[in-house]
Amino acid sequence: MAAVEKLGGMFRALSSRNYRLFFVGQGISLIGTWMQQIALSWLVYRLTDSVFLLGAVTFSSQIPSFLLGPFAGVLADKFNRHKVLIVTQALSMLQASTLAALVLTDTIQIWHVLALSAVLGTINGFDIATRQAFVVELIERREDMSNAIALNSSLFNMARLVGPTIAGLLIAVVGEGICILINAISYIAVIGSLLMLRLKPFERVRQERKVWASLKVGFQYAFGFPPIRALITIVALLSLFGMPFTVLLPVFARDILQGGANTLGYLMGASGFGALSGALFLAQRKSVVGLGKVIIFTMSLFGLALIAFSFSEVFLLSLALMLFSGFGMIVTMASCNTLLQTLVDDDKRGRVMSLYATAFMGMAPLGSMLAGSVAEQVGVEYTLAGCGFLCAISVVPFAINRPKLRRMVQPIYERLGIVPEIATGLQSAASMTSAQEEQ
Template identity: 85%
Template structure:
């Protein structure tokens, strides 16, 4: 009994930090609203247009700014007060959601409104995501709890993905999409309150000799000049490019293949969220990064195979079960890469490196979504998604081949920094996988 209690407390050890605890609660409430808006918007677009291409176009407009602005946002995160940057981005996100809710509730919404407001949110997220990723280290009091905090962030994100879409599906069926978006607008109050209640050390601006472009160049050379870091970023990019389009195509599966409604879409997203939550909790209970390389290989393969099987399913229960595996595989791969990067990078370059992570994650997804939606218009969503899953499985093979080389590259660095040897071994393992992509 005592052992089980110790394991449970260890799983949530990052919550002992007051600032992180505040952020965890506020962000949790806000993320439920975010997922509700995402489901409502996808259903609204498909209901208004019956166009798979426009589903991809909306996703593209909301995420492509992260691809363009992400690296510059990383420079900002390293130069300026991350706490104040987040206050600005979260406030602007609330304004975006409020405007969108007003247009939907008054029945004046048009597709160009959705595209424009999605692009505006994409610009905000371009600065928000890398800043938020870098801010985690400031909220956690003990450095050894950083990996646990990142895993808990993933748990929180996916708990919201379990709850938000399910509520949204029921609300859309009952009162329409506008109420979901309005709830999201209100939910930003929680995360803003949590940020304002934090007690942080006084911000000390680091005097940097280089201008923005020079700082960006320096960060790029640091991240992509070292194969283990480069490899992890490439894994995230490939998963986003080939794997993330499945969320764009889900409304089509829910309505046209499974013959359901908005609630069916909510159940599919909720099942994916449940699988992802399980994966995040699996990572949270790990005490170190040892073995994450092998985990990455397994989970990216699981994700790809589950997508292939889901693409041919016409039974709701089977589809829901397969969504569990897609969610698990996706989040464990993404969160493992995040944890490894956060452990590998130097503090003064953390914002820039995490901006490249965000660019790979959020920036490649819209390109994949546009490609997948365009192909789906020609050959159908089933074959398109099967192809995406196949490419995910195929892309991990080179990383598996180069694991030993990357392990050797990382080990001396962590020994020099005084980190435990077993931690170094685990980090290398994960880094290894990705390096192979450089040889493709």
């Protein structure tokens, strides 16, 4: 009976109709997205044999998020997020359809891939920040928000488990073009779910400030408060030093593990399984207490797993290490997301989450280009080992400053009237007990 209740609690956010619809539609679309990503990586490496160009494609697909992310946050706070998402998903469908047509007609060239990746990156720059802020509107009970964020991560990583595995098998049989075409078709599901939502009439908040002024306020709010600044910094460092491992995986799959597209699919699938396990671990938690300690542990685990993977030449060992890296990466990212969503004021949520998206998606292209360039000189093994080491030590400042951050966060939740059990992951159970005794 207790197990049933625990399982129900793990999926409690799905009791909200709007969130349930969005969850299903987004899940189908994300499987297609991961299929396209694997197909594109394999296509580029097959056509060019260049690690640098693998990094360049990732750079072109993600650098727009770095440049446009903060402006997207202003847009998310000002306009109807529902309509913005419908537009971004429709444009993403058009991009995937164009790419599929070029690959299937065998007219694809590397400059096509770079240009269309930049187009998708521009669309995602607006889509990600808006989607992060939009999830809150779909939840009927505010106390289910952290569960919804964890389920979103679960969904993303379920797709990351299924999509690459299917793509790896399909590429070997029918080629990359079919995988990209499936992605284009999958957008019908998420667009349909968006159209079926029942939302309150949109009321535009009158803002006296212009875009630059709103942007400035958002920056000052986020980076002027150390706990928010620390969480965004962790995400940025993890993205900068850790995310390039996905760019280098085709090289490990083909040249080090002596495999093919299916090997790449299995590696990505193992990482996705680990990430899914991490997301479900967060979803079953009833509170966010202790997430600060969790972040320290999982960031270190991620870095150490990458170091070990970089020197593995055994397929099964590599799969196991990918599982640990996926677990560490997603728990760190989702924990930071949960704490940010809990800390931030509603009227600045879009801008703060756009900075989160910029740190997550925007720093990755810089890391990918850097990793691709270094790998050309010293090899992928030492490059990935260096990335893992930098990830592991990046969390040290956060670990040292955690007690001070905890003290800064506590008054905010007391002022908001949020009960201590779900108040803050930067606050340890001991400090909460002490605060209750003082009251």
